[in-house]
Amino acid sequence: MANPTQPVQNSMKPGKWLNSSCKMCIHSCNTRIHITDDGVVNKVEGNPTSPSNNGRLCPKGNAAILRHYDPARFRTPLRRTNPDKGPGVDPKWEAIGWDEALDIVGRELKRTMDEDRRKLLPAINNFQKLFLWAWPAALGNANYFSSVGNFCGGGYHPMNGFVHSSFAAANDVNYCNYWINNGGGDGFSSHLHTAAQANHVAKARVERNMRVVVVEPRLSIGAAKANEWVPIRPATDRQFALGLCHVLVNEKLYDAKFLTKDTNAPYLVGADGYFVRNADGKIYVWDAVDARAKLWDDPGVKEFALEGSYDVDGKACQPAFQKFKDILRECTPEQMEAVTTVPAATTRRIAREFAKAAQIGSFIEIEGRLLPLRPAAYNYYRGAQGHKYSAMANQAFKLVNFLVGAIDTPGGHVGATLDDQMQEIRGGVGQIVPGENGMMKTAPHQLHPEVPFSYPPNETHLMGYFPIGVDPGHLTQHTLANPEKFGLDYQPDTMLLCHSNPLWNISGSREKWYEMMRAMRFIVAIDILPNESNEWADIILPAHDLMESWNMTMIEPPHHEGMCLRQPATPPLYDTKSEEEIFYEISERLGVLETWNHILNFVNGFHQKPELLLEPGRKYTDREIAERKGLLWNGKDLDWYVEHGHAVTPRRPEKWYRPWDGMRLHFYIEDILSARDTLRAKMEAADVPIRHEWEWGDYQPLPTPVLDPVHQEPSGFDLYAITFKDIQINFGESIGNPWINDIVFKDPVHTAVLLNAATARGKGLDDGDVVRIESPYGSIVARVALSEGVHPDAVCVSNALSRVATQNTGVRHGGGNFNELLPANLKHTDACSGQPETVAKVRLTKLAAMPREVAAGNSAFRQGRGH
Incomplete structure (x- = not known):
């Protein structure tokens, strides 16, 4: 009988198997690649030793062979010879050598740096090498010309940072018995580690009869395989979630113990939306037994009040939970049906089923730790939250999970990191950090630190005006069309694209984007294949593909952790280079090599171990950086990873379940109001002309049913x-x-x-x-x-x-x-x-x-x- 842990040889040709990881989407399923004796890749399959994808691989992963051998690949550096630019216009590429291409890029980017560094529009979108995203910082540039990270998860990522101190979130497939998917294909067709998740979700349904309810306008793959499909009018998902919350609250189907002990739901909120504090800044709660206000950490509090209206030091106030209950008066299933078209009876039934499945009050012991068991969870993604009032939408979905106590619990809705390594070693981002008044410190900035406010704005997409947001790259069209209105005192004329296709992924008029592209003095693109955006380039710098390059990462692992190795399966087929080498060569020509290495040391966490630090004046290969990331994770060198392929294990329970134990979660997000008022004060002080038309109402500490x-x-x-x-x-x-x-x-x-x-x-x-x-x-x-x-x-x-x-x-x-x-x-x-x-x-x-x-x-x- 064949060994089930061995890859299946589906070729008559002899050869060897190589451990690697996929990069046909942003995630990192572990793979085995078969190379024939004559050096040809003829099979890719999942690595059965990986507990993440368990040997499974999706169609995209299998199609990596055709990416590698695609005849349309860029084979050498190219220079444009046709001065005319437009969609479908032949650039009339001319092959040139690497030195000439890099010298041209260095010269043109140096001109931009000397004139005004804000004139560069970068679009760097390689998720598996997130450290490359930081390269513009070496130039003192914070522009971002793309919608990657924002179009799909603009409100999603900050809200996960507020609630879980994480980048993403997933339902816990290990114990969940009632799985709601709203506007996302997790476990079926899209989003996090699809091949891996589909395997685990299928097992949960077979082994535990996990019920799946899918809420979407279309009978998707997930909906077709679900126990129940709930058709919904597009852009009304927030209202559906609030309808569920109405039932859970008004029928008292909520976990009062969790809300009072583990969240700020009992904290008293004043008429201005802020918590009521004493002179020392400590927050008040209301003791329902003694009928008076006490400080949140007073050991004499006998019963935290979740409901009611009170007066503290002459200030009218209510518990945060009561504030939400008041909002829900306008969110009955009948009222929400008029918006969503979901029958009120369906909403009520699902809410009751969800609460029953959550088993409020139950516990489970895992590795000697007694934890609340909440085997019901509400999951969602872009289709549900990709709307104008996105922050409120994301919070509404989270609150369904909050109400039954299913945040970061076995079977519940659990935070997932962006890059596992950053969870381990990067202080304050992706880590659980205590905040003030017993609450966990929020971490809305998961992709990069907050961009400072400035007027005139230093970023064409106004990132300095989104203190808790994700780069709204689409706004570049709006600001460049109205430079006087926004106070722009410069005109971008240079663009650097790296594995990015903004003309495809960004909202707005194509003609206006084309006008902007035509206005660029110089465009350089680092890429593998032609696309809608790089056909506008003046210089193409061809990159290695995933079967020719080294890397170490694990992107957004839902239930697992550990570094995944990517290694070359063949030598480069053409005259290409790794992204690392390309950026090093450009950095050296611009005189920012030392700065770039300093940034790389920080964003990769190498500063945590002095022996891994990149030397200031050296250039490093993709292999050397990958090896350092592996050493940082588990101390194993590259030879170990080449043999094993990965260091993936199930996520450690102490990181996965209630890692914030002893702190309170943000049921009510006061930080959103603080960000609003701080930004408003900065705009007032700078006399920003658009401050009076800024959408200040978008900043809400609790979601409302207002229509998008x-x-x-x-x-x-x-x-x-x-x-x-x-x-x-x-x-x-x-x-x-x-x-x-x-x-x-x-x-x-x-x-x-x-x-x-x-x-x-x-x-x-x-x-x-x-x-x-x-x-x-x-x-x-x-x-x-x-x-x-x-x-x-x-x-x-x-x-x-x-x-x-x-x-x-x-x-x-x-x-x-x-x-x-x-x-x-x-x-x-x-x-x-x-x-x-x-x-x-x-x-x-x-x-x-x-x-x-x-x-x-x-x-x-x-x-x-x-x-």
């Missing part, structure tokens, strides 16, 4: 357009790969927009009809496919249809970028978190035929030609 502005578009726009993705196109880096195309473009879900059959009939539309999908901000064209698995108000656009065929012959022209339908303005941006609205209100117009330019793109795709 997308619902208030002109009445002629009667449907809601959403975009979605399945596992084979999860986190980009996909379309254009022949194997991925073979899956995607044979599936009608990904070759036409989905429309509810009854809605289509009401509009005189049928399968295959061509429609223009128009929002108040832009339009796209596509064919219609009718489906019963779509909410009647929704138009569902696959991520596969949002690409534009340019010089990459493998990209199908879908009729226009979905993001064209979305605005890039302040009104539709959460002033608290920086999250842009990701749903568009649209109207459909039937066309007689596919427009000529779209038909030409499709024809080019079918014939295997580019533009």
Whole structure:
């Protein structure tokens, strides 16, 4: 009988197996790569020794072979010879040597540094090498021209920092018995470590009969496999969650002990929204037995009051829980049904089922530690929270878990780190740190430190005006179109792209983005394959792909921890370099090599062990940096990792379950008000012209049911357009790969927009009809496919249809970028978190035929030609 821990040899050719990790999405499943004796990669599969993905691998992981051997890859440094730039315009690349290419880049970037460092727009999006994101800091530049991290999780990441001191969150598959997925495909089709999570979720359903409820406008893969699909009108998920909270609170289905002991829910809040404090800054609570105010840590408190209205030192106040209960008066399931279309009876039933499944009051012993057991959890992602009032949406979902005591408990909703190593060694970020008045210190800044406020703004995307947000890269369009309004005293003219495609991933008008790109004096792109953005470059610096490079990381592991090795499977096929070497060469030419090494020492944590420090004036290889990261994690050298492939283990329970034990969590987030008022004071002092139109109401310590502005578009726009993705196109880096195309473009879900059959009939539309999908901000064209698995108000656009065929012959022209339908303005941006609205209100117009330019793109795709 075959050993189940050994990889399966699916090739007749002899060769060797190599341990590595995948990079076909942002995550890091452990893999085994087979290389034939003649040096050809002919098989990739999951590494069965990894407890994370247990030998599983998704279609994208298997398609890594076609990434490696893609004939469209950049093979040598390239210089543009065509001065004309535009979508689909042939750059007429000329091959040049590395020294010449790097000298040109160094010269042009040095000019920008000498003139005004703010003129550089960087877009560095390699998640598995997060340390590269810090490179602009070596130049004193904080611009960020991209929506990566913000479009998908603008409010999500800061809220996880507020609640868990983490970057992400996941339901605990180890013990969960009632799993709600809202607007995210965790465990089925997308988001965190998809191949790994799908394996673990499937086992939980088979072994424990875990119930899955999926709340989404579309019958997604997850919804199709769930016990129950709850169709919901797009951009109303927050209201649904508040409806659940109404039932849990008013039927007293909540964990009062958890709320009073482990959260700030009993802290008294004044009329100004701030906690009521004494002269020493200590917060008051109300003792329900003695009927008087006491300090939160008074050992004489007999019973913390969660409800009621009181007077303390002449100040009217209420417990934070009462504040939330008052909000919920306007959130009955019946009231929320009018917004969400989810029947009130369904909301009430799910809330009761959820509370019952949570087993409030139960405990479990894990490794000698007695812990609350709460096997019910509410999980969500971009579809649910990617809206104007994103911070409030994220908090609403968290509060469902708060109410049953399921935050960071076995079976509950648990924080997940961004880069495991940073959780271990980076002080104050991704760690649990005590704060004031018994509360855990919040950590909303998970990607980088807070960007200082300035006026005029030093960042085109106004990051200094989002003190607890994630970089709103889309606002660059808004500010550059109105430089006087925003006080911009410089005009960006240089761009550095690294594994980034902002012209695809960013909201707003394509034409306006094109205008901005044409205005660039110089653009350099570090990349592997052509895309919509790097075709505008003046210089291409070709990077190694994942089978030619070294790295050590584990990105957003839901239930595991430990470094994952990526190592070369073959020598570089072409004249390419690692990203590390490229940035070192550029840094040396700019005279910032020492600064860059200092930054690398900090962001990688090497400063924690002096023997790992990078020397100031040296350049290091990707191999040397990977080895240091491995040594930092477990003291093992690269030879150990080459043999084992990874150091992955189940997450240590003390890190995973209640790592904040003894501190109180932020049920009520006063820090949001503090950030608001500090920013407002800075704007007033600087006399910032836009301060009076800033969306100050977006800063709320508790979520409210206020409608997102997308619902208030002109009445002629009667449907809601959403975009979605399945596992084979999860986190980009996909379309254009022949194997991925073979899956995607044979599936009608990904070759036409989905429309509810009854809605289509009401509009005189049928399968295959061509429609223009128009929002108040832009339009796209596509064919219609009718489906019963779509909410009647929704138009569902696959991520596969949002690409534009340019010089990459493998990209199908879908009729226009979905993001064209979305605005890039302040009104539709959460002033608290920086999250842009990701749903568009649209109207459909039937066309007689596919427009000529779209038909030409499709024809080019079918014939295997580019533009």
